[in-house]
Amino acid sequence: MNPDPAVPSLAEPASLVVVDPNGHRNRVPLKPLPFSIGRQPDNHLVIRDSRASRSHARIVVEAGEYVVQDAGSRHGIFVNGERKQRHVLHDSDRIEFGVPDSYQLVFSLDGTELKGLIEHVGTMEKAAPIPRVGGNLAKLRAILDLARTLQGAFSIEEVLASLVDTALAITGAERGFLLLRAGDKLETHVARERSGRRLEEGDLRVPRDVIRRALEHRRELLSMNFEPVVSGAAAPLNTVADLELRSVICVPLVRMHAGQGNATSILSTGAETLGVLYMDSRLGAADLAGGNRELLQALAIEGSTILENARLLEEAQVKRQIEEELHLAHTIQQSLLPKALPSSGWLRASGSSLASREVGGDYFDVMEVHRHCWSAVVADVSGKGVSSALLASLLQGALITATDQPRALQHRMERINRFIIDRTGGEKYATIFYCLLAKDGTFHYINAAHCPALVVRADAVDTTLEATGMPVGLLETAEFQVAEEHLKAGDKVVIYSDGVTEAQNPGGEFFGRTRLHDVVAAHRTESCSAIHDAIQEAVTTFTAAAAQADDITVLVLEFASTTNGHPL
Numbered sequence: 267m268n269p270d271p272a273v274p275s276l277a278e279p280a281s282l283v284v285v286d287p288n289g290h291r292n293r294v295p296l297k298p299l300p301f302s303i304g305r306q307p308d309n310h311l312v313i314r315d316s317r318a319s320r321s322h323a324r325i326v327v328e329a330g331e332y333v334v335q336d337a338g339s340r341h342g343i344f345v346n347g348e349r350k351q352r353h354v355l356h357d358s359d360r361i362e363f364g365v366p367d368s369y370q371l372v373f374s375l376d377g378t379e380l381k382g383l384i385e386h387v388g389t390m391e392k393a394a395p396i397p398r399v400g401g402n403l404a405k406l407r408a409i410l411d412l413a414r415t416l417q418g419a420f421s422i423e424e425v426l427a428s429l430v431d432t433a434l435a436i437t438g439a440e441r442g443f444l445l446l447r448a449g450d451k452l453e454t455h456v457a458r459e460r461s462g463r464r465l466e467e468g469d470l471r472v473p474r475d476v477i478r479r480a481l482e483h484r485r486e487l488l489s490m491n492f493e494p495v496v497s498g499a500a501a502p503l504n505t506v507a508d509l510e511l512r513s514v515i516c517v518p519l520v521r522m523h524a525g526q527g528n529a530t531s532i533l534s535t536g537a538e539t540l541g542v543l544y545m546d547s548r549l550g551a552a553d554l555a556g557g558n559r560e561l562l563q564a565l566a567i568e569g570s571t572i573l574e575n576a577r578l579l580e581e582a583q584v585k586r587q588i589e590e591e592l593h594l595a596h597t598i599q600q601s602l603l604p605k606a607l608p609s610s611g612w613l614r615a616s617g618s619s620l621a622s623r624e625v626g627g628d629y630f631d632v633m634e635v636h637r638h639c640w641s642a643v644v645a646d647v648s649g650k651g652v653s654s655a656l657l658a659s660l661l662q663g664a665l666i667t668a669t670d671q672p673r674a675l676q677h678r679m680e681r682i683n684r685f686i687i688d689r690t691g692g693e694k695y696a697t698i699f700y701c702l703l704a705k706d707g708t709f710h711y712i713n714a715a716h717c718p719a720l721v722v723r724a725d726a727v728d729t730t731l732e733a734t735g736m737p738v739g740l741l742e743t744a745e746f747q748v749a750e751e752h753l754k755a756g757d758k759v760v761i762y763s764d765g766v767t768e769a770q771n772p773g774g775e776f777f778g779r780t781r782l783h784d785v786v787a788a789h790r791t792e793s794c795s796a797i798h799d800a801i802q803e804a805v806t807t808f809t810a811a812a813a814q815a816d817d818i819t820v821l822v823l824e825f826a827s828t829t830n831g832h833p834l
Contacts, residue, residue: 280332281575282311282361283372293374293578296332301325303371304337307593316813317341317365325355332373334361341365427456429569430543434460436561437515439545443470445477446519446541446573452478455541470544472514481518481539517543517566519573540573602662607632609795612705613640616798617821620765627654627696628763628817629662638705641668644821646716646763647696648737657686657694665700672710672748675700679712679738679746686739695739699731699761707825709751709759714738717764720783722790722797724756728783731759753825758794760786761823762801765816769805772812777805794824 284292294311302309304322313322319339326333332355336343341364345353349364361371430442443465444456452474457465519540543566607615615632627647635641645661647654664682668674679700686694699719701711713719715737721729735746753759762782769777785804789797801820 278375280355280373280375283374284311285370285372287315287367287369292581293575294582295579296325299325299327302337304339307589311371312589313363313369315363315365315368316811317368318363322363323361331355334373339364423455425572426569427458429565429572430456430458431460431462433517433543433545433562433565434458436565437545438547439513439515440547440549441465441469441545443544444541445474445544447539450478452541472544472546477516477542477544481516481542511546511548513547515545515562517545517562517569519543519566519570540570543569602659603629604631608634608640612826613703614794614824614826615642615821616793616795616824617819618798618802619817619819621817622765622814623650626650626817627658628765628819629658630761630819630821631662631665632821632823633666633668635668635670635702639670640703641701642703642761642821642823643698643700644716644761644763644819645696645698646765646817646819648694650816653694657690657696661696661698668702670702670704672702672750675702675710675712676746676748679714679735683738683744683746684742687742690739692740695737697737697764701759701761703753703823703825707753707755707757709753710748711751712746712748714746717762717767719762720760720786721751721753722758722760722786724754724791728787728790755825757825758790758797759823760797760801761821763817763819765814765818766801766805766820768816769809769814769818770812771808772810777808781808794822798822 279295281293281295284294286292298310301311302321302324303311303313304320305313305315305318306320309321317340319337319341321337322339323337323343324335326335334343334345334350334353334355336351342349343353344350344362344364345355346360347362353359355373357373357375359373361373363369426444430444433439434442439460441459442456443454445452446455447453454467454470457467457469459465519542603619604617607617609615617630617632619626619628619630621628627650628645630642630644632640632642643665645658645665647657647661661682664685665678679698686696696714697716698714699711699716700714701709703709711719711731712735713731713733714735715733718730718732721731723729729751731749731751734749736744738744738746760782767777767779767782771777781804782801785800786797789800792800798820801822805818
C-alpha cells in the first residue's frame, strides 16, 4: 500500500530557496502539501517565466521523504544538473526547469544550523567528564530547550526569548537584551536576567546609539569595542567602567543569504544588520573559552535565520494576498467582457482579449442598439497594471449604452475626454475605436488614435480605417470626427489593439502589420470566427510562448450575406 503523499507530519519541515533570474532570493516554506510549482497563478509557487509550463512540477511526501515530480512539463525538471521524472530530495538539492537563465530552487531542510549546534555540543560532552553538571551539560540542556521551542512555539517573541536564555546559559552572562533594527534605531524586543526574570527597557544603561555605531563599524562577529564620544567632549562617557560592568558581549544578528548548495553567506555591512544580542555582567566575567565563542556564533546564525525567515514569511503572506486580490480582479475583469457575441443574423462577431499581466488595460464590447443597429468598441488604455484596468472598466461603463445617431458618437467621446482629463490630469489616456453598423450596411466610426481597423472586402480591395482624432484624455480641445464607410454582404471589419502588431518573438522581432494583413488575406472568404482564430494562432506561433509586454485584443465583425439584395 502506498503512503499518502499529502501527509506532511511524516517529514521534517523544509523550504525552498527561490533564486530568480536576477539573483534575488526568497525562502518559501513547503506548505501545503502536495506543493505545486508552475506558471499558472493557482500554483503554490508561481514561476513567472513564459517558458515554464502552467503546471510544471510538484513536491509530495512519501514515507517521510520529500519527492519532486515532473507534472508533465514541456522542458522537464533537472535536479543537480540531471533531468528527472521523479527524485527524492536531499538537503541542498538544486532544482531547475530545463531552460537557461530561469528560476532555480534550492531544497533546504529547516533547522540545519541548529542541528550542527547540538551536534557540536554533543561532541563536547563526549570529551568532557560526566560530573560537570553545571558546564556543558547545562549548555546542551539550554540548546535542546531552544530546539523544542523552535518546533512548538506559536509566536516569534517566544522563540526570541528562548534564544536570549540560551545565549545567557552559554556565556554565563547575567543579563541579556535582544535589540532589533527599526530604521536607524534599535528597539528592545527581549530583556531578561539569567534567572528568567523580565527586565525593563530602561535597565539597559548603555546608550543604543553606542551599540548601533559599534555594529556599523564592527570588524568581526563577536568582539566589539565601545568607545562612545559625545561630539565636543574631551573624554569618553558611559564606558564599561563608568557603568560598573565587569564584561559586555555583543553579537550582531545579520541578514543571511543562501548561496549555492548549503552555503550561507553573512553580510557584514551595517545596513544589513537585523539587530544585536547584547549581554553583560556586573559580578563575573562572561565565558567565551572552551568552544563557547563558536557556540555563540552558531547561535547568532540561528537567531539571524529565525528573523530572516519571519521576515520572508511576512513578505510571502503579503505577496500571496496581493496575488489573490489580483486574481479576483482578473476574474471580475473577464466577467465584464461580453459573454456571448452574435453568431447569426445580419451581424456576426468574434473577439478575445488576452492580458499580458493578471489584469489588463484593453477591452472590447459588442452591443445591440436595436434590431437594425449594432455598436462595437475596442479600447486600449496607456500603461499596464491595476490603474489601467480600472480606467478600462470606467470606459466600458461609459460606453455600455449607445444610440443609433452617428452624431452621438462624437458627443460621447468629447465627454469621456474631458472626464478623463479632470480625473487623471493628463497622466492617463486611451486609444478607442468606436463604431455603429446599421442593417443597410452604413458603417460610422471614430478612430481615436487607435490602430487602423481593416475592412476586408468580399469582392474588392481592402480598406484601412485610419485615425480620425487624438487619444481621449490628452487634450481638452481634442476633436473626434465621425467617418463613414459602406459595407456589402460578406465584408468583415478587423479591429485590434497594438498588442497584436507589436507582439514579439524570442528574437525581439515584431509581428507587424504586414503579417496581420497576410493572415487576413489568406482567410478573407471565411467567417469572422475563422479569421479571428487564424490571427490568434498566427500570433501564438510567432511569439513561441515568449512573455509579452502588451495586451492582445482582436475583434472581427462580419456583415452577413443577403437574400434578394437585403441583409439577413
